[in-house]
Every structure is written in C-alpha cells, then in structure tokens.
Amino acid sequence: MHDQRKDGGFLGQPAWLWSFTALVVGLLLSGLAATFHAEALEKGRQQRLERLAERSFEAVEAQLQTCALLVRSVQALFLSSDEVTAGEFEAMYANLRPREQFPSLQAMAYAERSDRAAPDVEPDGREHYLTTLVAPLSGNQMLVGLDIATQPANLAAARFARDADRPVMSAPFQLIQRAGMPGPNDGVTIRLPVFSAGAPPADLAERRSREIGSLAASFRVSRLIADALPAESRESFAIRVFDVTGGGRLPLFGEGQEADAVTSPGPLHSRDIAFGGRTWRIEAQPLATVDPAGWVPALTFGIGVLASLLLALLAWSIAGTRARALALAGEMAAQFRESEERFRALNELLPALVMLARAGDARLVYANQACRDRFGIEGDVTGVRLGELVEDPALRQRVEGLAGSPDAIISETALLRGANEVPFWSTLSVSTIRLGDVPHLLAVANDITELRVLSEELSYQASHDSLTSLYNRREFERRLDAAIASLDDGGPDWALLYMDLDQFKLINDTSGHYAGDQLLAQLATLLSGMLPADAVVARLGGDEFAILLRDTDEARAVAVAESLRTEIDGYVFGWEQRNYTISTSIGVVMLHGPGLSQRTVLAHADTACYMAKERGRNRVHLFSEQDSETTQRRSEMEWAGRIRQALSDGRFLLHFQELAPLWDGDRADGVHMEMLVRLRDESGQLVPPGAFIPAAERFGLMPQLDRWVVETALANFSRLHPSGKPVKLCAINLSGPTFEDAAFADFVLEALERHGVSPQRICFEITETAAVSSMARAVEFMQRLRAAGCKFSLDDFGSGMASFGYLKNLPVDFIKIDGSFIRNIETDPVSYSIVRAVTDIGHQLGLQVVGEWVADERARDLLRGLSVDYAQGFAIHKPEAALCFRDKPAA
Template identity: 45%
Template sequence: MGNIVADQSGSRMSARVWSLVALVLGLALSALVAHWQHGKLVEDRHMQLARIAARSAETLNSELAFASQMIRSLQAAFLSADRVSPREFATLHRILDKDHFVPALRLLEYAARRTAPDGGSRYITEMVAPAAGNDALIGLDVSARPNDLEALHRSAGSDQPVLSAPFRHGDPIRGEWLAVSFRLPVFTRGAPPATQDERQDRLAGSVAAIFDVSALLKVGLPPDVLANFNVDVRDAQTGTMLFQSVIDDPGPREPHIELVEDVRFGERIWRLHLTAMPSNTSRSTEAGLTLAIGLLASVMMALAVWSLIGMRQRAQRLANKLASQYQASETRFRALNDLLPVAVALVRADDGRLDYINDAGRRRFGQHLTPLLSTLDQLIDDPEMVRQVRSVADTGQALIEQTIHLGHAGGFWASLSVTRVELDGEYKLLMVASDVSELRELTERLRFQAMHDDLTGLNNRRGFDTELDRAIAAVDAGGIPRALLYLDLDQFKVVNDSSGHAAGDELLIRIAACLRDQLGPSDRLARLGGDEFGILLADGREANARATAQRLCEVVAGNIHRLDQRSVAVTASIGLVILDEPGMTRGDALSMADTACFLAKEHGRNRYYLYAESDAESAHRRSEMEWPGRIRQAMADGRLSLDYQEIRSLRKEVTGAGARVEVLLRMRDPSGTMISPGNFIPAAERFGLMPLLDKWVVETALSNFDRLHPDGPNLSSCSINLSGASVDSEGFADVIIDAIERHRVTPGKLCFEITETSAVGNLRRVQTFMRRLRAIGCRFALDDFGVGMASFGYLRQLPVDIIKIDGSFIRKIDTDPMSLAIVRAVAEIGHHADLRVVAESVDSVELPARLRMLGIDYVQGFALHRPEPAVYCRDRFAAPPIEEEAGQGFDAVPDSTARSPSPDGSG
C-alpha cells in the first residue's frame, strides 16, 4: 500500500517535475519566441517605412518632373510663334491647367527682357494667367523676388528647367503663401542656341509656373507617408521650411524611427526628414499569449497545437496585410501614372524592349503594345526618331520636339523627353511624350489667318509682301525677271452704294475666283485691301506680262454678275511693273505699280499701263505722290498761312461798314519760298487731304478772326472756300460749329463758298450740311457759277445766299455777246431769288461801272485789290504775295474738279 502511495506520489512528483520542467521549458520557449516575434515586427516595420520613404521621394520627383514638362510646353508655345498675345497666353493656361492635373499650380507668368538705364537687363512681367486677382503683377520686375530672379538667370544659362528657392508670394484671394517657380528662357526665333553666350544674346524673356509649395507637397507626398510619418521638408540650400505635418503622439513607447531622403530636381535639393511614430499595436499581449500557450501546452496539447496554428494564422494575416499595403501602394503609383495626360513609357537601354507603358501611352502609341513583348521599333516607326532615342543611352538626356509618326495610331505633335535612368543595376530609358497637337494647330491657324484674307481666302497684303520680297531677292541674286500687277476695280464704290456691302463682298469673291483661274500654279494672287488685288507672275517677260494683264482686263469686263436680282458688270485698271533690275525695294515696286494703275485709270480705265522710268507721265505721277508728305510736313512745321482779298461793293454801303474779304490758302517751302497753289492743291484733292486742309483753314481763320484784316473786329464778312470732300463729310459741320462757339465768332459774318461740282457727289448730304450752318446764321455762296451744265438748276436745290459768277464770263463781256447775256441773266435771276451777285476776275478799272449797270452787287479782282498776307501772318512771313500769270490767286480749297486759277485771285 505504502509503495503504491509512494509510486503515485512519485508519479505525481515526477509529473509535477516534468510539468514544472515542461512549464519552465514552455516559458523559456515562449519567452524566446516572444522575443523573436518582437524583433521580427520591428524589423519588418523598419523595412516597410524605408520603402514608403524611398517611394515618397520618387513620387515627389515625378510630380516635379511633370511640372517641368508643363513649363517646357509653355516655352514651346513662345518658340513656335512670332508673338504670344495675352489672350493666347490665357488659352495656354487653360490648356495646361485642363482638369487640374497640377492642383498646386497657382499662375503662369511671362517676363520680357528689357534694357535697364545702367545697361544691364531687367525682366518685367508682361502677362499673367489667370488674370483674376493677379493684375497687380503686370509690370512687376522679377528682381523684386531675388530667389525667382536667380532661377531665371540659371535657366537662361542652361536652357533647362530650374526650380527657384522658395519665396513669399501673395494675392487678394489666398493671402500670402510660400511659393516656388519653375523657370525656362524664351529665345528669339531661330535654331536652338548652342552656347551659353549665344543663349544670353538671344534671350528675349522668361516663362514661369508658380506653385504653392504646401499644396505641391501635399499632392506629391503619398498618403501613406503622411499617415505614418511626421514629415519635415526643407530647402537644403537655404534651410527654409517648406512643409511640416505632425501626427498626434500618444506617448513614446519605443525609440523613434528617423529617415532622410533627398529630392534633387531643377538644380535644387529638397530634404525630407521623416520621423515615424511607433506602432500602436501592443506586443506584450502577443508575448503573454505565447507564455500562456506555453503554460497550457503541458496541460492540453490540442489546445497548444490550436494555439500554435492560431499564432501562425495571425502571423500570416499580418504578413498578408503588409504585402497588401505594399501592393496597394504600387497600384496607386501605377494608377497615378495611368491618370497622367502625358504618355509615359520605360524602355530597356540595351535591346529596346518595352518594360512599362501607361494608359495615355497606349492610347497614343497603340493598344497592341505589351510590356516585354514590344520593342522601341514598334513604339515609333520613324527610324531617325528611334536612332535619336537610342542615342540617349550614351549621351544621358535629350529633349526632342517634332512630329512623331506611329505605325498604328496616326501621328501627333509631341514634346518628347527621354531620360536615362538606372533601375536594379540596369540602364533604362524613361520616355515622356506630351501632346502639343492642339497648340501646334492653334499656332498654324493663327499663322494662316495672319497671312490670308478672310473674305476671298487669298493671301493678304502681309502675305503678298513676303512673296514680293522673295521675288525681289531672287532678281537681286541673278534670277529670272518677275512681273508685278496692281489691279484696281473701276467704280466699285457704285456697287457698294447701290447694292450694299454684302453684294460687294460677293462680287469680290467671284472676281477673285475669275482671276485665280487665269493664273498659273507658280503665279501669286493676293487681295491687298478693298477692291485692290496684287499679282506676281513667275514669268516676267514683258510679252507674257502684257498678254496676262490684257487677258485679266478682258475676263473682269466680260463677266456679268447677278447680284440682288440685278446684273452688275465691272472693269479693272491694272498697273504693270517688270521686276528685272537689282536693287529695287518692295516700296519702290508697289509705288511704281500704283502709279501705273493710276495712269491706266487716267487713260480711260478697263486697261493696263506698263510703268517705265523714262515715261513722262510716270515721272509726273511719281513726283505728285510726294506731295502728301510735303503737305503734312508743312502743316507740322507751321509753313501754311492765309492771304485775304477784298470784295468791293457796287452798292451804296452803310457808313462804317467793315471790309468784305475772301481768305486764300498759301504754303511755303522750308526756305520760305512761296509754293504755287497749282502744285499742291490738286495733289491734296487727289490724295484725300482736302478735309485736313479745310479744317486747318477754318480753325486758323476763326481763331484769328480779329487779326485777318486791318479793320480787325469791324470786319463785315469773311468768305471761306470748302472742298467737295469736306462738304460731303458727315462730321464737318460739327467741326465748324464747334470752332465758331470756341472762338466766339458771329456766324453772320461767315460765308462759306462751294462750287456746284461739290454738290454733285451727294446732293442730299450737302443740303443737310448747308441747312445746319444756315440755321445758326452762316451764309453760303455758289462759286464759279455758270461753268457747270446744270448751274441754274442748282439754284432751286441749294439754299445759297450769294452767286459768284465765274471769271471766264466776266473777262469776255466786252468781246463775247454770249458771256454778256449770261452775266445779265445771272444777275436778273439772282435778284429775282433775292440773292446777292458777285463778279470775279475783275481785271480792269473800267469793268466795275459796266458791271453795276448789269445789276452786279459786288466785284472782286486784281484791279481792285491784290491778295496780301493776313495781319496775324505779317510778322512771321515777310515774303510778298504770290504772283503768277498776272497775280493769280487760289481759293483756300478748290473742289475735286481742280478748277483753273482766276487771274484776279478770286475763287
């Protein structure tokens, strides 16, 4: 019994010992496993955080690379166009900021290079987009932001995107914020500059994209970085804090994990300090569980096995979670690449096989491309382009901008960036292609519109000038002669006035088509403006040019056009110039063609005229074309003046009545010599300068009214001649009324002389003009009466007060019975209509008595008074009045018929 009890007790003791041993071993093993598990978790967490940190630098670098491509596309827009307007700049901003692919972008700027007073360079901001809230930046000198200016200089020296040091920036919408800019230079047109000196010489300005640093880093840093780290981003060169994020710290339980990553881009280094907080998962629970499992292992093996399995399952779940997190991060990275609007591809440098391509790349290069099964030759089917891309493996980095031709997806304009990168010890080529087709299309469309006429589709004057310059340069280089034709439609204004401008435009389109059909493929046709066309013949032989000009005249005249249910036919006058002599300029050629066209019209229209230097008519016309400039210069130099000629009464005047005068326009050359009005007045009429001269005469006469004649303020009447062009102008009556009011001249003392030919152009408008001035008290005289075929008819239609009989009748009353009868009839009709009658060109002292018997009221002529300078001019101009052909004088402004001068100086 005792042995049994002892054995049982020993067994129990042994069981207890073994249990204790098992317990101790289980506790030791559990402690060992717990310690190993804790170390493994810490190690895995270190590795996980290190991968996240490295990926954060890569992601941020990709974000900066994308931003640099955007500013490179902006630079491409400036390099591909002669000029980018503010409106086009705003369009570029909308294109680049489309769908907010770069949310941190705040604005785009263009700063033009200007020369400072000290001889240096300044960079003045001329365009900003978006304009809203940023208008204060227009005119800002970039030097106001030293960090931005430093980036501008570095980019100008290297023609590479440069990231500026951070600087403070503000606007009315967001207030003040920390900013950085990407800078690229803008050079003048031409081949890309190869050296730094050449880049400096051709630097025209700088484009910049300004980003909110905080927003840029929030977008560029992956979410898992911000969730696991306290992030501190600084500019390594300046030490400026760029970004800082803080995770709430529940209290230190383990040492912090600190990592440092450098992002090198655009000549700057951004240093990322990443401080990871310890995991909130308690490892003591797992260690206790392991110890509990060890205690229970000796009691219940199944529970131990189950506990072990459960522990392995938990470990597996933890591993799966970590793998899942890594896979999710990689998926997010690929998804981000697939969302980019630019095509991204990774190609092996050694054999050209494709490792990766994003969705945008597949859409552009072809959906058939498969990584590892496709090659660079399948990606791009242009052998020269493939060669350039492969060369990057040896040269390092290149930027190519040209049309990329694809084998399966058409072609598009792209800015292609190819960079050599090293991944897992292998060199690969990273290709980024940004589609700039829309920008190129816009540029080409603007270029086309700038060189072509909207109505006819032909070249406009600018495009024709370019073609003419090339032709002249070819002739200067010894090429074959060319022929220039200047075609002007005859009486085209009648079509516009009678049928409307829409019908006129339709007629121009039809005539342009007719002209185009008569020319060869190498000839050039352009609409120079209005109803004028320019033609440049490739075959400049005189015989061919004459035949072509004659054929064009016949074609234009031979076509009957139906416009607005009316048949319309027009003719053309053509000026022809043979371009066969070197040294001619574009201005010379066009001037000669215009002269020849004018002479064609002078010879009856519907014909051509060949310009020749030896031709007297051509020489006279060329000389006449100099007069507009001489007239304008005389006005600017103050070389215009007024003479006056007295008009004497044949009636008994009221005692004390002042003198009656007519003012006459005079012009002197720079030396002070008087120029005959017969030289400059016809030219002024022909080139449309008469309204300008009329305005000068009215303003000068009224502003010096009390200093025109020695009678001063007692002057009874002052007559001023007006041209047909001025009378026909809608606003000229307002000019006269304004001058009368400003200078406080009594309207009843003013008499405006017009000829019947002045009223022919637009009788109704002339009637309105006269009624407006008569309403305030002014009077009107019908000058040169009797020379027209309908003189008496105009007496009923025009509200005149005075008739001035033309001097050709007055001079012949003693020798020509018809002239005597006409003078008598005019006087009788004038008195019957209660009008005063004036006789011009009274050249003998006997005539006034004879004219008084005929009923004439007033006389004017050299026999009574020779024109002399107005009182206000006598100190300035000492030269005597002009005397030509017995002292002839001219009206202030003759009408468009270029009347002959009267010997007495009257109008």
C-alpha cells in the same frame, strides 16, 4: 561545429543576430527608397503644377490679345467708311457675334472727340469724348451720351491709345451700366483711336490733332479672367490677379480662397503680363489636395519591409538548416514572381507605348496594352519587328542597326504606322539595354498627333487670311522680302501685281458686309484657279489683293494682269436677287536688280494702282519712273508733307482782293473783299496756290487749311485792309470736304463769338461742283450758318454740272459767274448770252450776281450794262497781302 548547429549559429554568431541585422539594414534601405520615391513624386507634382500655372498665365495673356484683335477688327469698319452710322455699328456687332467668344464683353462703344462736355455746353478747354455709338444697345442705354472724361481710368486709356496708336487697356473701374445689378461690376476697356481720313499720322502731334474719336470694348474683368483660365487650373490653384501698374496692387480676380480651402505649402507661381500699357500680376498658390499617387511610396516602403522580413528570415534560414533555407528560397521566389506580375500590371496601365525587342533581329518580346491597341497587335507580339512600326525607311534602318552600337540612343519625332496602316506622329526614344546577358532594344513612344495638327493649324492661321484662305499681308511681305533678297543674290526678275476692286464699297453699302465677304471669297477662288502654281497670291486687307510672279518679264506680267482684269470684268456676283458687275484696277511693278526695298516696291505698286483708277478704272497700269502722272503724284505726295510742315511752322499767310460794286449806291458801306491763302516756302519765296492746293485736296488737308483761314481771318478782322476802311463783307472759300465736316459749323460759330465778329459780315464761297456732289449735306451746312446771319456765295457757277433747278434749292445769297465766261464776254456772243441769262435768273431768285476775272474797263462796262451787281478781277484790284501779315518777316 556541433555546438554551432545546436545553437543555430553561423560563423560563431547566433542566428537571431544575423536575422536582426538583416532586418535593420532592410528597413533602412526601405525607408530610403520610400523617401526617394516620395521626393520624386513630389518633384513631378511640382513640375506638373508649374506647367499648369504657365499654361494658365499664357491663356490669360492670349485672351487679352484676342480681345485686342476684336477691337482692331471693329476699327476696320471706321477705316473703310467715311461715316459709321448706328445701324452699321449694330450690324457689325451682330455679324461678329463677339459674346459667343467673350461672354465677359459688356459693350462695344465709339466716343466722338469734342472740346465740349455736351453739344449745348460751352467749351472748357479740355478734351471730352462723348459716346455716340453703343452695341448692344440693350442693357447699355445709359452709355449713350456718356463723357468718358468723367471716368479717369477710361480717359487715360483713350489718351494713351491715341498717343501710341495701339491697343490700350484702362485701369479697372466700375461699370456704370451694372450699378445696382447682382454680381461684380468691375470693368476694364480696351481702346483704339480713330483718326480722320488721309495718310497715317506721322508723329505724336499729328495723331493728337487728327484724332476724331475713340473706340472701346468694355469687359467685366473678373468674368474675362475666369473664362480664360483652364478648368484644371481653377481646381488646382488659389488664383489671384492684381493690376500692379505703377507699383500699385489693385485686386482684379480671386478664386479658390474660400474659407474651407487650404493652400499647399508649395511655391507661389507668379507672372507679370504687360498689355495695353497696363501690367497684371497673376499669382497661383497650389491648393492642398489629396495626391492619388501618395500611397505609392507607402507601398514601396511596405514592399521594402516585406523584403526586409524575408531577408531576415533568409538569414535565419541560412543560419539554420538546409531544408529551411530551401523552403524559404521557394517562398521568396514566389514573392518575386508576384512582384514581377505587379510591375507588369502597372506597366500595362501606362499611357505611353512601351516595347521591348531582341537586339539581334529586332523582334518584339513585349508590348504593353497601350502599344498593342495603338498598333492593332492582337495575340502574340513576337512576330512583329520593331522596324516595321516605323514609317520612315532611313529611321527604320537606324533603329534596327542600333544593336551594333550599345551606347547609342535614338530620340526624335517620328511617323509610326498605327492600326490599319494609319500613320501617326509620336516622340520615339530607342536605347539598348541588357537583361541578364542578353542585349535588348527598349522603345518608348508618345502619340503627339493632335498636338502636331494643332501646331500646323496655328501656323496656317498665322500666315493665311481667314476669309479667303489666301496668304495674309504679313506672309506676303515675308515672301516679298525673300523675292528682293533673291534679286540681291542675282536671281531672276519678279513682277508685283497690286489689285483694288472698283465697286466693292457699293456692294457693302447696298447688300451689307457679309455679301462683300462672300464676293471676296469667290474672287479668291477665281484668282487661285487662273494663276500659275508658283504664284504668290495674298489678300492685303479690305478689297486689296497682291500677286507675286517669279521669273517673268513686263510683257508676261501685263498679259497676266490683263487676263485677270478681263475675267473679273466679266464676273457677275449675285446676292439676294441682285446682280453686280465687278471690275478691278491693277498696278504692275517690275522687280529687277539689287537694291530694292519692300517699302519702295509697295509704294510703286500703290502709285500704279492709283494711276489705273485715275485713268478711268477697270484697267492695268505698268509703273514707270518716267511716267508724267507718276511724277505728278509723287510731287503731290511731297507737297502733302510740305503743307503739314508749313502749317506747323506758321508759313501760311492771307492775301485779299477787293470786289467793286457796279452801282454807286453800294460804295459807302465799306469794303467787299475775298480772302486768298498763300504759302511761303522754306526759302521765304511765295508759292502760288495752284502748286499746293491740288495736293491739299487730294490728301484731305483742305479742312485743316480752311480752319486756319477762318481762324486767322476772324482773329485779325480789324487788321485785314491796309486803308483801315471797315469791312462790309469778307468772303472765305471753303472746300467740299470742309462743309461735309459735321463739326465745322460749330467751329465757325464759336470763332465768330470768340473774336466778336458779326456773322452778317462773313460770306462763305462754295464751288458749284462741290455743292451739287453732296446736295443734302451742303444745304444742311449752309442753313445752319445762314440762321446765325452768315451769307453764302456759289462760286464758279456755270463751270460744272449744276442747273438752274439746283440753284433754286441752294440757300445762297450770291452767285459768282465762272471767269471763263467773263474773259470772253467781249468777243464771244455765247458767253455774253450766258452771263445775261445767269444774271436775270439770279435776280429773279433774289440773289446778287458777281462777275470775276474782269481784266479791263470794257468788260466792266459790259457787266454793268447786264445789271451784274459786283465785279472782281485785276481791273478792279490786284491781290495784296493783308495788313496783319505785312509786318511779319519771311520764314
């Protein structure tokens, strides 16, 4: 023993050996701890970068979706207006102020579909889209008149959008308006089709035939992507974006790859975003940056080295004398206290709320700085119970009772009571730990109030209309489905009220769309204040509103509708020194019993609202399956589908009826005939025009049918009359919507030239009512074709609202006296006088007069005595099939 103490040894070994062994083991353990710490920090960094990359990808995808909503909002202008003028287009652009949200937006443009590259160019059999409307015009003047058929990427997007009827994005292309300007001129367009008026296209063929133009928003793609990316992403990654549609790899954007930028060896983050028929690949390569926490593993290793040295000294001290051991123990205790202070200081800097409480009474023994600030705790924290910070009584009881379950952990979203008793939302985790032999409760919370508020705002925006704060169409349809489901489960009856304002378009046209928006917002407030608290009120779009009433009968539903109608009828809307009176038409549909569908209920509501408008507007109509007008509207809707199918199947055919001159001098010039359209049904039977023409007029199919008649008559002009006699004059009837079509005159002139028919042999018949209802458009249309040599006849003269003053202003060659006067000419002196007056005035204006519905020779003689020029009717000629249709078998 004496020798061992003298040598400083311990258990027979030298003291330096124990000290060296302790130092080596300590250094190894320190190296392992520092390595694990560095790996943990790197893993955390990679996770942060991965989340940041995902947020960047989502931001770009959200930006594209928002761009599509911008184009969809502009498309609504075309859906709500028969013709969008350049002024309306510019006003819409000014009201939307899209560049405040989309600095990358270059232009909004509308291109009209045509078969010509320009109005004065011969058709070449290809599709052309001539740009007619551009906003803003400043800086984009060269787009006016641009044919996007010259830009393959743009043309492909337009066709795809038309065929799919959804937003489509083009491939990247060069923006022509930025040619020669500083900065990149790369661009893309997001397009939506614009269809002609009528029911939504049912299939691809109808979408192609009814497309009238294409709406597009062009963006500088590099600016669009740069604006979407968070600033933190652009500082942390080298970001590249490629268009990889079809396997290609077209560069769209590249940032963070300058000569002095060095990328990190970390993994490449990538995602493919599919939007509008294109696929973008976003690649984010982390940049080599200085990690602010990179020194922490070194600190860990340093502390380990220090601890190893201390351990070595301790071993030396233990192997030495008791005094040295006690001195070293004191020194180490001081070192550990310093380490604890450093740990406490680091914990104080954490943004999370950290609390430590005794398990027995749940009183706090420690709370970090963030916790004290958030809860408003000043001074000693031991007077605060952990449960007192929890708002929910049930959760408070669970937290305080956690000490009885050592292995239990609470982790959930909770409402905590902050400073000044102001609650806030947080994620709260509470678990039991033991410090020495004493059980404690460790609680960690993170404030998520802002995140929860944002989530609630997004949820609200997804289900509510931004203008009126009422439910939007999507949420209303979800509530309607729930009501139908409750009926299937035997629940009480519901009522659906479908409202449509009667004068809304007038306000938009005279005072602008902003005034219309203000009216809708005021009416939304009015509706909410009048209806029961459990009523579901929604704006479906435009000026259409819907209301769901629960547990109601027909009498109460109609009474509520009447009260709404009366209140709105008495409402006066004032705007810029103008006052407008408002009225509404309301359709009421009762929902009772199982088996209903959303589509059927909404169709019934639309029909009921339509009936209310048909009966004079400003009224309430209760839907009934037995209603004759409802049956008629359904029949017309069915006929609309049959007409479209008949046009597709080629089941329309032409008949003709001759007109006889009442003076012998006109007989040698050839046949004067009027073309009549007929339809064969699916079984091959002829359908009278009175069965399908009203439906065609109501659902906007007459322009398409009139085009078929003109094309067929001109293509078979030499095979119309079965006798082979030359046709002196062929009369073709046109509906009002047809001559309002700006492209129809060009279509007629092109068809005349293509089939080699002289315009002097064609006479178009337009009814008096249609001509007067749109006088300016009618005169412009007639003058265009009369300049080429075509003639015009004013049909059914005397049946409508026209006066002889109107007749003087219409460029017609014939007037056809309404048959109701001719039919009674033998027995009614008034009819006789009207026919004579019309004939005399027509001749004074240099017009030829035709009398129709001539049923016998007596009427013919009377017309001849009144100097009428032509007669038409069964006494002259009964309608028969044109020669070109006599050899065609029945469909």
